[in-house]
Amino acid sequence: MARKLTDSVTFRRGVTVNGRLFLPPMLTSSGTADGRATEDTLQYYNARSKTAGMLITEYHYVSENGGPSGGGLFGQQLGIYDNHHLESIKSLATTMKQDGAKAILQINHGGLRSNGFGAEHGYAFGPSAIHFPKLDYQVLELTTDQIHSIIRDFGLATKRAIDAGFDGVEIHGANHYLLQQFMSTYSNRRTDEWGGSLTNRMRFPLEVTKEVLRVVNQYAPKDFIVGYRISPEELHQDGSGYTIADSNQLVKELNKLKLDYLHVSIFGHYYDGPKGSKLSYTQIYRESLDDETKLLAVGGVFSAEAALDAVNHYMDMVGMARGSLIDPLFGYKVANDQADEIIYEISPEQLKQTYWTKGLLDSFSLPNNGLPPLPNGDSIKK
Template sequence: MKHLTDSITLRHGATLTNRIVMSPMQTHSGKRDGFASDETVDYYSARSQAAGMLITEFHYVSKNGGPAYTPGYPEQLGAYSDEHLEGLSKVAKALKKDGNKAILQIHHAGRAAIGQAVSGEDVVAPSTIDFSFLDYPVRELTNEEILEIIADFGRATKRAIAAGFDGVEIHGANHYLIQQFFSKLSNHRTDQWGGNLEKRMAFPLAVVKEVKRVVDLEKPENFIIGYRISPDEIHGSEIGYSAEEATQLIAEVAKYELDYIHLSLWGGYDSSPSNAEKSYAKLFKDVLDEETKLIIVGGVFSEASAQDAVENYADLIAVARGTLVEPKFAQKIIENKGEMIYHEISPETIDYVKWTPGLKEAFSRKDSLGLPPLPGGESIQDLHTGRFDMFYKK
């Protein structure tokens, strides 16, 4: 029987002190051009005991890869230049100060790089498509630009190593550029980067190959490499890709001997595709070898639900909103104080959670800025000041 407090040794030698992972979540704390702020570092420092492995929010790897953020709110963080190294190092140090592993999530927003549109710059994507949900145009990437972005993922990985992170997570989920290349809805290319399923896999696999190449070249000790994926992309009758196609991609990704695969699950850690007998976790576990661990996420706010996830579904459980309302999620379980975990936010715990000003404003809005609402969220709506809402469009 698996327990949350089990230590886990990953493929490349890193040992996690428990089976709990802090899921990547945007902190709304970055300065202009993606630099970490003091609030960024304080937020992550407060969560150094949230899990055995702590994954940062997404960091864009190319100058045109972000920021993906709400205009008016503090920006998304970046890792696209050596100038970001100082902030990256501070974040890594804050997360690692209690002996847990720090992972830098790296990504390119593609069509979601709203900061490019706000600045009057091109927003790039696999194909030039007039998306009804965007109020700005997107431009198709050239072959040369695609190759440069792939190289940027490698450069960001090298910066993660230099900054002291224990690993990187390639963000191939949540409708950002890697997923855009894999999706039939957003990739209409007819060259080597698009068309049939194999060609739509080409960009994700090229990014994985480049990240692995850099790690093999730099040889950091016990460095962790993970890949995050949305298990399918289905919007009513429109299908970007199915869970079956996603497992085919992950079967190819797994050949590069990564440490873990991370499923981004919006329906909960135990969710399943419609009309399917198996859960997403089971479907993806079936295509992984024993050394590639599976992480799932979704709806975990208590020790009991976290234990159910690792006992019945996956190797590791990522806790997202649960670590927003309880910064010491894993530590309380380790200390046999699981019953003392906070399960919701309240005015009484608002200082305890050490949110950034951007997070406080986002989650005190009635619409949570479009983010999944927090348990107890209605109790803090009186704290909303509107200081960042000037440019926000619903």
């Protein structure tokens, strides 16, 4: 039977989400210097409280040395490394859940990409002490004690998300942040139990996931959602990084931990796959997951037709990232038989309806910003 975008989806632990659409995590660059949400942040999420049945926050850094990553003139990445963030994330959860959506908080450590910490201290931490030409600060190797401390920080962040009223957490293991850095032979050149073989390189992301699940099993409601975000490949010209076969082995190990979902981060299109393969990334992972683990992905979804193709051939739920940036009511229009009214292109007129933060406006209006392009994006460039 063909799937519909309005189908409800029930996760392993029993919670049901309305519809097969979700809001993916996207940096708004709107936090305070110490990582708390601002009115700008809340306005952005308020405008998207109806866009899908499940909303995932932008990444929150779990350790003080793990962020901010990204950010800009008008705001920073959000944090969850201290109890003083509780009021911030409570307000975020309330705003996101006001129209019945499930709210998921994404937890992250930037590792060597903690550029805010690096700019302030002259160094950041990564799996190995390596010179990275694009960074203007040193990268120091994490000690074993620091690694265990960060693992505990992921657990503490999970407890704060539970206390704040979120319906779940997503572990950020993608986009070149710390969990992926441990997986990659480019950034991880350790010779101890945390590096070298694939088994050792997988150890850190798996230990983080186990700690998150331990805290969830101890403190959260039984239907609390736990997901993991992954980048399928990291391929460098010198042959370092990791392959789809490597990440698929990690997926098989994650599957043993019985997560609610796997979220695949795809820079291109949702149907993309490894070079030379007839299968997409999601189709490869599907074969490694049990039936109760839902498969989520993003990648170039700007229309209801594309979203429908995605959930019928490639995944269980599909995220509209740039699509929901352009039209915050994307999912609401789908659910109310108004899909033909979805706005697919940005314009100076539509910009007024997006409720972008100042940080997002700055990012997308600057030329050569390094972000995936928006349809008609040149119309709002400075």
